[in-house]
Amino acid sequence: MAISMMEAYGIELLKAHxxxxxxxxxxxxxxEITFPIDESFDFSVLKSLYDTDFDTxxxxxTDIYTIKFLTINGLRNILHMRFHIPVEQYDTLEEGNGLxxxxxxxxxxxxxxTIVxxxxxVERNGQTLTLFV
Known part of the structure; x- marks a missing residue:
């Protein structure tokens, strides 16, 4: 079961609140989408997923998902939104294809x-990971 990057952002934004x-x-x-959030996120992407594939x-x-077409910037955002790992805590690979x-x-x-x-x-190096394409 895979969802889009924007669907993942919407889910993580709502869960954070x-x-x-x-x-x-x-x-x-x-x-009647009136979530008490100051963000300017367009929740119609979640409405569409809800209407077309409720089970997904x-x-x-409520559990976990895989993001289809995950970009390096999308991965950075999910690391921050879902796991509270700020960009300052890791490095970008010199090739620009990973972290x-x-x-x-x-x-x-x-x-x-599961998400990527x-x-x-994904490779483990002691207490850290390296993620790359």
Whole structure:
């Protein structure tokens, strides 16, 4: 089950504001999207996912997801939004195709391995990860 980068951003933004799946579902179901968030995010992308593939939406919101077409900047954003890992805590590979020294527990590593699309490689180096395409 894979979702788009924008769908992942929307989910992580709502979860960061402690909105439950039930709260979000109710608003999407009623098409009255008035989340108490100051961000200017267009939640219509989540409404579309909710309407077309509810099961994928539910799993992505309540558990884990894979991001299709994940970019390096998208990965940086998800590391920050979902795992609270700021960009200052890791390095960009010289080739520009990945990140190294990303601090991650075994649990976070497993989640990252699920989130990144199949073209990404994840290698453990002690207490950190290297992620690259």
């Amino acid at each position: 402690a909105l439950s799946f039930e709260q979000v579902s109710e608003q999407l179901k009623e098409n 939406f539910k799993q992505a919101y 190294r020294n990303v601090p991650a527990s075994a649990d976070v590593e497993q989640q990252i391995r 699309s199949s073209n990404w490689k």
